Amino acid sequence: MSSEFHKNLYLALVHHPVRNKDGKVVTTAITNLDIHDIARSCKTFGVQNYFLVTPLESQMMLANRVLDYWSTVTGSRLVPDRKAALELVRVKESIESTIEFIVKKTGQQPILIATSAQGTEETTGYREMRKILQSSERPCLLLFGTGYGLIDEIIHQADYLLDPIYGVEDFNHLSVRAAVSIILDRLINQE
Amino acid sequence: MSSEFHKNLYLALVHHPVRNKDGKVVTTAITNLDIHDIARSCKTFGVQNYFLVTPLESQMMLANRVLDYWSTVTGSRLVPDRKAALELVRVKESIESTIEFIVKKTGQQPILIATSAQGTEETTGYREMRKILQSSERPCLLLFGTGYGLIDEIIHQADYLLDPIYGVEDFNHLSVRAAVSIILDRLINQE
Numbered sequence: 001m002s003s004e005f006h007k008n009l010y011l012a013l014v015h016h017p018v019r020n021k022d023g024k025v026v027t028t029a030i031t032n033l034d035i036h037d038i039a040r041s042c043k044t045f046g047v048q049n050y051f052l053v054t055p056l057e058s059q060m061m062l063a064n065r066v067l068d069y070w071s072t073v074t075g076s077r078l079v080p081d082r083k084a085a086l087e088l089v090r091v092k093e094s095i096e097s098t099i100e101f102i103v104k105k106t107g108q109q110p111i112l113i114a115t116s117a118q119g120t121e122e123t124t125g126y127r128e129m130r131k132i133l134q135s136s137e138r139p140c141l142l143l144f145g146t147g148y149g150l151i152d153e154i155i156h157q158a159d160y161l162l163d164p165i166y167g168v169e170d171f172n173h174l175s176v177r178a179a180v181s182i183i184l185d186r187l188i189n190q191e
Numbered sequence: 192m193s194s195e196f197h198k199n200l201y202l203a204l205v206h207h208p209v210r211n212k213d214g215k216v217v218t219t220a221i222t223n224l225d226i227h228d229i230a231r232s233c234k235t236f237g238v239q240n241y242f243l244v245t246p247l248e249s250q251m252m253l254a255n256r257v258l259d260y261w262s263t264v265t266g267s268r269l270v271p272d273r274k275a276a277l278e279l280v281r282v283k284e285s286i287e288s289t290i291e292f293i294v295k296k297t298g299q300q301p302i303l304i305a306t307s308a309q310g311t312e313e314t315t316g317y318r319e320m321r322k323i324l325q326s327s328e329r330p331c332l333l334l335f336g337t338g339y340g341l342i343d344e345i346i347h348q349a350d351y352l353l354d355p356i357y358g359v360e361d362f363n364h365l366s367v368r369a370a371v372s373i374i375l376d377r378l379i380n381q382e
Contacts, residue, residue, distance in 0.1 A: 006359050033224055036366070037366045037368060037369060040364050040365055040366055040369065041365060041366075041369050043358075043362045043364070044356075044358035044359075044362055044363055044364065044365050045358050045359060046358065046359035046360060081362065081364045082364075084362060085362070085364065165235075165376070165380075166380075167234075167235035167236050167237065167379075168197050168235075168236060168237035168379060169234075169237060171234050171235055171272065171275060171276070172235055173231050173234070173235065173272045173273075173276065174231055174232060174235050174372065175227070175228045175231055175232075175368070177228060177366070177368055177369065177372075178228060178231065178232050178368065178369070178371075178372035179372075180369075181365065181368075181369035181370075181372050181373050182372050182373055182376045185356070185373045185376065185377070186376070188358075188359060189356075189357075190381070
């Protein structure tokens with residue numbers, strides 16, 4: 001694959017199951033800006049599909065309404081590039097159904113790569129992850145948690161957990177939108 | 192300065208003068224999410240102050256109202272870390288008054304570093320910029336344009352113009368929030 005490995009990259013923004021600030025398992029709300037910002041970052045870095053994962057039917061409908069608007073003549077005339085970015089988005093009810101979609105599309109089980117702002121588990125660095133992606137023919141699914149992050153069970157099920165993004169001080173509270181863009185830049189652009 | 196050069200870093204999100212999609216000079220609206228997301232990225236990467244630049248009094252008031260809320264007991268109890276991030280924010284009426292603030296605070300003229308999604312001018316790479324920042328004792332002000340970017344006059348007045356962030360295809364429409372986080376990560380974290 002060499003420099004073309006982004007053609008195997010998929011990304012999911014998980015709204016359930018994730019933790020809230022008290023550590024409880026919750027379902028977060030889809031936000032309009034997460035749809036747009038992360039779709040634009042995914043399109044820029046060549047990610048193949050961006051999945052919004054939520055089990056709530058009302059939330060799935062909301063997301064699909066936003067996507068429909070931008071695929072119409074009005075939306076696509078207003079900001080033509082936005083349509084190209086939002087075409088990558090798929091709304092899925094679970095991580096399992098996201099994986100099924102990728103298996104159906106590519107014929108292969110994706111490598112699961114979890115992300116976390118905490119560095120408590122055994123984590124993989126970005127240079128190493130890039131090498132793994134470059135030498136693999138399999139699709140790869142990057143998992144990002146909303147709220148206070150993915151639950152431990154998901155992290156344990158994943159094949160890899162990426163290093164947290166460390167800042168210069170103890171403060172490490174990047175938005176998920178910022179974390180996605182930094183991680184894609186590190187995986188795709190860095191040598 | 193070595194690895195502590197972030198202590199000289201300042202960042203401005205410019206709402207005027209910027210271009211709209213037809214190339215006209217306009218004033219864009221401050222958005223709540225630009226305040227929060229970019230403040231969190233700035234705090235994480237050790238930026239000293241984050242300036243919201245707008246000449247519109249109503250917009251300055253709006254921004255200050257958001258900041259006031261998060262500095263109160265209610266806001267800071269809700270999300271304690273948010274207060275720490277938003278404490279970096281200053282609302283300024285122009286790039287000139289932003290520079291004046293930095294001169295007053297540090298006693299030195301800041302190095303002006305412009306950013307652009309277009310690569311038409313002579314640009315500076317991230318590794319080179321990092322070296323310049325590491326070897327300088329002066330404060331540095333990173334300028335980001337909202338809308339369709341900073342006007343040419345601002346870019347020409349700056350001491351440096353950073354390389355655009357290239358994606359893998361022609362599509363290069365990162366949100367300003369994503370661009371800020373990637374650029375801070377490249378300047379602060381990369382070797």
